[in-house]
Amino acid sequence: MPSFHSRPLHESLEEYGRGIAGGLLFSLPLLYTMEVWWSGFLIESSRLLAGLFLTYGLLLAYNRFAGMRPGTWAADILIDSVEELGLGIVLSALVLFVLGRITFETPSHEVLGKIVVETMVVAIGASVGTAQLGAKQAKEEEEDSPSGEAESREKEDAETQSPFHGQLLLGFCGAVLFAANIAPTEEVVLIAAEASPGRLLALTGLSLLIGAIILYYSGFIGAQPLIRGNDWSEMVMEITASYVIALIASAILLWFFGRFDGESFTTMLGQTVVLGFVAMLGASAGRVLIQ
Amino acid sequence: MNSEPQREQKNWFEWLVFAISLVLVLALVGYLCRDIWTARSGPPDIEITLSPASKRSGHYVVPVTVTNRGYESAEAVHLEVTLKKKSGEEERAEVELQFLPRGSTRRAVVTFESDPAEAEVSARVLGHRRP
Numbered sequence: 001m002p003s004f005h006s007r008p009l010h011e012s013l014e015e016y017g018r019g020i021a022g023g024l025l026f027s028l029p030l031l032y033t034m035e036v037w038w039s040g041f042l043i044e045s046s047r048l049l050a051g052l053f054l055t056y057g058l059l060l061a062y063n064r065f066a067g068m069r070p071g072t073w074a075a076d077i078l079i080d081s082v083e084e085l086g087l088g089i090v091l092s093a094l095v096l097f098v099l100g101r102i103t104f105e106t107p108s109h110e111v112l113g114k115i116v117v118e119t120m121v122v123a124i125g126a127s128v129g130t131a132q133l134g135a136k137q138a139k140e141e142e143e144d145s146p147s148g149e150a151e152s153r154e155k156e157d158a159e160t161q162s163p164f165h166g167q168l169l170l171g172f173c174g175a176v177l178f179a180a181n182i183a184p185t186e187e188v189v190l191i192a193a194e195a196s197p198g199r200l201l202a203l204t205g206l207s208l209l210i211g212a213i214i215l216y217y218s219g220f221i222g223a224q225p226l227i228r229g230n231d232w233s234e235m236v237m238e239i240t241a242s243y244v245i246a247l248i249a250s251a252i253l254l255w256f257f258g259r260f261d262g263e264s265f266t267t268m269l270g271q272t273v274v275l276g277f278v279a280m281l282g283a284s285a286g287r288v289l290i291q
Numbered sequence: 292m293n294s295e296p297q298r299e300q301k302n303w304f305e306w307l308v309f310a311i312s313l314v315l316v317l318a319l320v321g322y323l324c325r326d327i328w329t330a331r332s333g334p335p336d337i338e339i340t341l342s343p344a345s346k347r348s349g350h351y352v353v354p355v356t357v358t359n360r361g362y363e364s365a366e367a368v369h370l371e372v373t374l375k376k377k378s379g380e381e382e383r384a385e386v387e388l389q390f391l392p393r394g395s396t397r398r399a400v401v402t403f404e405s406d407p408a409e410a411e412v413s414a415r416v417l418g419h420r421r422p
Contacts, residue, residue, distance in 0.1 A: 006302040016308065041364050041392035042422050045326040052320065079301075079309055086312020089319065107394035112322060258422075 015068070015130050019084065022129010023091050027121040029181040031095050036184045039257050040114030048116045051256050052085075055120045059084055059127055062173045065166035066291035067131045084130070088123030089115055121180045124173060128290045170291055171242050171283040175249035177290070178282025179275050183253035192270035200273045207246070207273075207280040211239045214284040223288045242287075246279035247272055253279075334421070336361035337391065339370065339414040344407040351403045355414065357388060358396045365391040366420040372401045375411045391419070 030036050043051075059081035063069075069076060092115045096102045102111045182188060195203075214220050216235060250272045254260055260268050301309070342354040353372065359365055368388040375381050384401035391397055 006300045007305070009302055009304055012302060012305050012308075038390060041390070041395075045323045049320065049323040049327065052316075052323070082316055083305075083309050083312045086308065086315045089312075089315045105396070107392065108322070109326065109394060110392045112319060116319065116323075 014134075016087065018133045019087050019126035019130040020091060022133055023088060023122040023126035024095070025129065026125030026177055027092075027118060027181075030121050030184070031092070031099065031118055033181075033184060035186060035257075036117055037096075037101050037114055039184055040117050041110040042258060043113060043117065043256070045109075047256060047258075048113060051120055052116055054252070054256075055088075055123055056081055056085060058124055058169075058173050058176060061166075061169040062124065062127050062131075062290070065170055067127060081127075084123045084127045085119065087126045088119035091122050091126070092118035117184075121177065124177055128173075128177070132290060167287070168241060168245055171245045171287040172249055174282040174284075174286030174290055175246045175279035176253065176282070178286050179246075179250055179253055179279040182278045183250070183259070183275055184257045188254070188271050188274050189259060189267075191274045192267055195270055195274065200270055203273055203277055204243075207277045208239055208243055210277075211242050211280050211284045214281075214288070215239065215242070220285065220288060222291075242283045243276070243280055246283040247276045249283070250275035250279045331362045333362045335359050335363050335365035335391065335393070335419065337365060337368065337416050337419070339416070341372070341412055341414055344403070346406075347402075351405070351407055352400050353384075353403065353407055353412065355386065355399045355401060356396060357391060357399065359391045359393055362393050364393050364422055366422045368419040369417040370399070370401075370414060371417050372412060372414045374403050374405060374407055375413070376405055377410065385417075 024031075060077060063077045063080050067077070067080065069080075093102070093111075096114055096118065102114060212235070215223055215238060251260075251268075254268070254271050254275060259271055263271075336359065338358045338360055340356040340358070342356065344351040344353045346352075355370065355372065357368065357370065366389070368391045370386050370388070372384045372386075373381060374384075382403055382405055384403060386399045386401055388397050388399060
């Protein structure tokens with residue numbers, strides 16, 4: 001018999017507080033980067049709109065597979081994701097205003113452009129913060145069994161472990177969260193322009209190696225229950241899939257920040273591989289940490 | 292998940308936050324859509340306004356106000372202000388603006404040795420990059 005009751009006010013305030021903390025924690029580099037402010041007025045509206053929808057999609061995916069109440073597609077997820085987007089907008093606007101990046105005289109397109117670009121990461125950060133930064137999760141309070149706490153925790157992990165496509169989507173969220181802080185900088189273009197094919201290949205190898213170490217060989221916190229098996233084929237599959245996700249996330253972010261405009265295919269590929277290293281950290285370590 | 296006996300309802304504060312968020316998100320999407328459908332485009336249209344000069348430690352400072360009335364942003368806007376004295380002698384000053392986003396106004400100053408009040412002052416954009 002389900003009993004319906006309202007969540008206490010202090011609990012929701014705590015949730016929003018964690019959302020604010022998480023949003024700022026993950027996006028501070030972006031809020032303090034010149035290229036991001038510029039991209040606010042350089043990116044055209046259609047691209048900003050696409051970015052906004054992509055962010056909403058990522059929020060849905062995160063809240064579905066890892067957020068506060070994982071495992072349901074209910075209206076709650078749609079509502080929570082809108083709230084996080086709203087929190088992102090307000091927080092970005094506030095910080096940009098305090099930093100003097102938007103003023104009352106700034107034209108509306110520039111203001112909204114800057115806010116949208118910052119909101120993308122602030123909102124995902126808020127979602128992660130709400131779910132992950134809480135001192136004590138409600139479900140852990142309930143099952144306060146004196147014996148075998150580790151066992152029940154492990155069992156719970158196995159039960160709540162998201163399916164393979166869920167893991168890929170979470171990997172994508174992690175990759176975006178990490179790579180978004182690097183994607184808008186000039187450094188990516190510079191490294192890609194100067195890198196020889198051999199260097200790029202080495203970077204690819206390093207990305208895969210880092211992924212393997214984090215997911216399989218370092219006893220990384222929380223990684224064990226998420227991977228499916230230790231045999232070679234599973235391992236190669238898992239790492240390759242993570243890297244592909246990382247490269248896709250890199251390419252989308254680079255396109256969003258206008259780094260692909262007027263570039264040759266070779267330069268685009270180079271930039272994607274350069275950013276892919278960062279994204280791979282997000283798709284492996286980031287993915288494990290945010291769920 | 293829904294089989295759990297306890298299912299918490301949103302309280303009024305959470306509904307309020309949701310309502311505000313929804314309005315903000317819809318307003319943002321609405322603005323961007325309108326901006327896309329009206330499909331205004333065109334190169335930067337840069338307007339320069341010169342204000343009266345003032346004397347500061349031995350030279351004359353002329354405030355320059357630059358506005359981009361086009362629908363594209365301009366990058367590295369290079370301005371030249373020329374002062375033409377009655378004797379026919381010319382004095383030039385230059386200033387560069389890193390960015391001039393569409394619809395925005397930026398302020399700068401140029402300085403001259405001679406008094407602009409007794410000469411003819413004109414300004415033009417030497418060139419700029421298109422991002």
